Amino acid sequence: MKTLYTTLFLVIFYLVPSSLFAQESVELNGLIKDDKQTLPSATVLLYAAKDSSLVSTAITNGDGKYLIHAKTGNYYIVATSIGYNKISTKVISLNGEKTHTVPTITLAETTRSLNEVVVTSTKPVLERRADKLVFNIDATPSAAGLNALEVLKKAPGVVVDHNENISLSGKSNVLVTLDGKQTYLSQEEVVNLLKSMQSSEIESIEIMNNPGARYEANATGGVINIKTKKSKADGFNGSVALGGGYNKRPSSNNSINLNLRKKAVNVFGSYGYYTSEYEEHLEIDRITPGSANRLFFSQRNNDSSKNHSQNFKIGTDFFLSKNHTVGLLVKGNIGDWKQRGYSVTNIGSSFERADSVLKTPSNSGRDRKNFSYNINYKGVLDTAGQEITIDADYSSYDGENDAFYQNRFFLPDGSFFKDGQIYRNFAPSSINIKAIKADYVLPLSKAFKLEAGIKFASVESDNNFIFENQVGDGWLIDANRSNRFKYSEEVGAAYTTLSATLGKFSFQAGLRAENTHSIGTSVTLNEVVDRNYTNLFPSLFVSRNFNADNILNFSYSRKINRPNYQNLNPFIFYLDQYTYNQGNPNLRPEFANNFEATYLFKQKYSIALAYSHTSDIITQILLQNAALNSMYQTTLNLATDEVFSLTLNFPITFTKWWNVNNNILAYHKQLKAPNLNGYDLNSSQFTGNIYMQHNFTLSPLFSADAGIFYSTPQIDGAYNLNTFFTSDAGLRYNFPNKNGNLKLGVSDVFHSQKPRITSTLEGNEYDLKQWGTTRAVRLTFTYRFGKSTVKSERSRKTGLDDEQKRLGQ
Structure with a gap:
C-alpha cells in the first residue's frame, strides 16, 4: 500500500506540473448538456472562422466534458449528438492564453418524427471508449431471437463455460448489472434471469475490466453492464x-x-x-x-x-x-x-x-x-x-x-x-x-x-x-x-x-x-x-x-x-x-x-x-x-x-x-x-x-x-x-x-x-x-x-447493485 501511495504522489505532483509547463497551444475545454443532464459521447467539431475548414474533433467523456487543442486564431464550434439538433457557437478568439473555457453548450432534443428522418448511418457493432467496450445489439442481426445469455456469449472477451460460469478476459467472478443496477443474484440466478430476457429488450452490453470506486467493490473480475432499451418518446x-x-x-x-x-x-x-x-x-x-x-x-x-x-x-x-x-x-x-x-x-x-x-x-x-x-x-x-x-x-x-x-x-x-x-x-x-x-x-x-x-x-x-x-x-x-x-x-x-x-x-x-x-x-x-x-x-x-x-x-x-x-x-x-x-x-x-x-x-x-x-x-x-x-x-x-x-x-x-x-x-x-x-x-x-x-x-x-x-x-x-x-x-x-x-x-x-x-x-x-x-x-x-418524437429519458441506478448477484439459487 505504501508503494501505491508513493506512486500516486509522484503522478500528481511530478507528471502533472511538468505537463502544464510544456503547453504550446491553447486548450479549449467545455461542457455539452441538454436541459436535464450532461451528454457523454457527443461530437464536438472545431472549425476555422476564416474558411470554415475543420481543424479538430473531440468526443465528450462520461461527464459531458471535452478538450481540444488549437493555435491562436478565430474559431467556432459545432456540437451534435444522436437525437439532438446540431448547434453552432459564436466565433471564439484565442489570443495566446493557455486555456480557454467555452460557455456550456446546451443541445435541444430533435422534435421531428422518425418517419420523416432518413437513416444514413447506424451504430457500429463495437465501440471502444476510454473505460469500456460497448457491444451494440441492434447492429447484430444474428442476435435476433436469442436470450440475453446467448447474446452475452457473442460479446468480445466474454466466455460462458459448460457450467454457465461467466468470465471476462480470463477472469472469473464477474459482476453482471442491468442498466447499471446490480441484481444481487447469485451466478446461477443471474444466468436464469439472463435466459428469461430477450435480445429485443437489450440496447447494448458494456464491458468494463477495471471499474472505479463508485462501482461496487464486489467485482474482482470486472463489470458487464446490460443496457435495456428505454422509450425515448414524448x-x-x-x-x-x-x-x-x-x-x-x-x-x-x-x-x-x-x-x-x-x-x-x-x-x-x-x-x-x-x-x-x-x-x-x-x-x-x-x-x-x-x-x-x-x-x-x-x-x-x-x-x-x-x-x-x-x-x-x-x-x-x-x-x-x-x-x-x-x-x-x-x-x-x-x-x-x-x-x-x-x-x-x-x-x-x-x-x-x-x-x-x-x-x-x-x-x-x-x-x-x-x-x-x-x-x-x-x-x-x-x-x-x-x-x-x-x-x-x-x-x-x-x-x-x-x-x-x-x-x-x-x-x-x-x-x-x-x-x-x-x-x-x-x-x-x-x-x-x-x-x-x-x-x-x-x-x-x-x-x-x-x-x-x-x-x-x-x-x-x-x-x-x-x-x-x-x-x-x-x-x-x-x-x-x-x-x-x-x-x-x-x-x-x-x-x-x-x-x-x-x-x-x-x-x-x-x-x-x-x-x-x-x-x-x-x-x-x-x-x-x-x-x-x-x-x-x-x-x-x-x-x-x-x-x-x-x-x-x-x-x-x-x-x-x-x-x-x-x-x-x-x-x-x-x-x-x-x-x-x-x-x-x-x-x-x-x-x-x-x-x-x-x-x-x-x-x-x-x-x-x-x-x-x-x-x-x-x-x-x-x-x-x-x-x-x-x-x-x-x-x-x-x-x-x-x-x-x-x-x-x-x-x-x-x-x-x-x-x-x-x-x-x-x-x-x-x-x-x-x-x-x-x-x-x-x-x-x-x-x-x-x-x-x-x-x-x-x-x-x-x-x-x-x-x-x-x-x-x-x-x-x-x-x-x-x-x-x-x-x-x-x-x-x-x-x-x-x-x-x-x-x-x-x-x-x-x-x-x-x-x-x-x-x-x-x-x-x-x-x-x-x-x-x-x-x-x-x-x-x-x-x-x-408517437415517435425523440425525447431523452434520465438514467439512474438503484441501491440493489451488489447483493442479489450472490443469492445462490
Missing part, C-alpha cells in the same frame, strides 16, 4: 416483439413495451414471456484416486428440460420541477424449470470391462419468484452541476427446488442386479434484501469535481434442504443429509472520488471503504460462522490526451468478491449415488488488484495491457472422494490467480457494404493452491481468443452479419477447457416505413459448441464432454407504434 408509444425458434424442439419469445410521457409525469412498463425446450448430453470418464483397487466409471447423461419465464417492469417518474425528479419502479421475474434425466454409468476395473451398470432416471424442477421495489430521487441543486441522488430498495426471492432419483444396478448382460438408493429432496428458500444509497456530486471548479456516496445493505436468507429415502412404500427423512441454513449479512459502504482536468491530463482518484458483518448458521449441525471485516478499495484513472486522435489511459482498482449465500451452505446435493454437490461454510472473500493501460487511436482502434492478481480466489472445482468412490463439485479458495492480458480492437472496412469488427484477446493465467485434495496445484496456460463480426449492408432495407469466436485451450480452477469454436449468422429486413423489422438468426451454425474438460490436478483423473441443442434457427418480428 406522448404515447410502444413496441411489440414476437419470436419463435427451433433447435430440434420449438421455442418462443415475446415482449411488449409501453410508454406514456407528459410534461410532469412519465409512466412506462414492459412484459415478456419466454418458453424453450433444451436437450443436454454429458459424458464423464473418471478413475478413482489411488494405486490399488482403482475403479473406472464411464457415465453418460441425457437430459431434456423445459423452461417458462415471465418478467415485467412498471415505473413512474414525477418531474416535480425542471431540476427535481422522484421515481417509483417495480420489477418481477417468475419462472419454472423442469428436467427429465437419464444416466447410465458403467463401473469396472477398466473402461473396456464393466462389472456393473448403474442406471439413474431422475426428475427435477425449480420454481422461482423474484420481485424488487425502488423509490428514487434526483435533484440538480445549481447550474454548476451540483446534484444528489437517493435510492431506497427492497427485494424478495422465493424458490422451490425438488428432485427425485432412482438408482438401480444391472449386470453387464443387462439383467437386473439390485436396487440402489432411491431418494428425493425438497429445497425451499427465501431471501430478503434491503438497501439504501445516496450519491452526491460537487463541482469544485472548472477543473475539479468531487463525488461522494454512502450505502447500507442488509440480507437475510433461509434455506431448508430436506432429504428423504424410500423405505418400503414410504419415505423417511435422512437427518444426516438434511440441513437448514440461515444467513444474514450487513454491508456499510462509503466512497469518494476526485476528478480533475489539468492540461492534457485527466485524473480520477477514488477510495471506497466497506464493512461487512455476516453470520452463517447451520441449524441442523448447530454450527455458526461469524465474520466481521473492514476493507479499503482505492482506484485511480489517468488519461493523457495527446490530441483528438491519440489518447492514453491508465487505471488501477482493488476489488473484493464475497461468497454467494448458497455456496456457504454445507448441505450435500446428490445427482446420483456417486455424484454430488457440496457447499463450503468456510469460504473466505477473495481480493484482487487490477491494472490496465489502454491506447486509443481515432476513437476506434485500441490496444490494452492488463494485469490482475487475486488472492484466495473463489473457484468451483471438481474433485473425487476416494473413500466413497464418488465425484463431487464444490467451491474452494485457491491461493492465487495471476492474469496478464493483451487486447486488440480494430475495425476494418473493405467496401461501403462490408466491414468487420475484430477483437483479439491473448492472456497468460497461472493458478496456485497448495495441498488441494492431497496434491499441490500449480498450473499455467497461455490462451488466445479471436472474435470477428462481419457486417453486410446489402441494400437500404436488407443487412446481414456473421460472427466467429475461437478460443485456444484455457484453464479455470483445477480443470482445462479444450479449444472452443462457434459461429452465428443473421439477416435483417427493415420495413420501408421504419416502424418495424424482421430478423432471421442462426446460432452455432456448425454445432461446434462441445466443450471438453480435463483435470489439471495430479491424482484427479477425469475426462468430461458436454453438448446440447445449441444450433438453432430463430425468427423475430418487431413493430413500433405510437
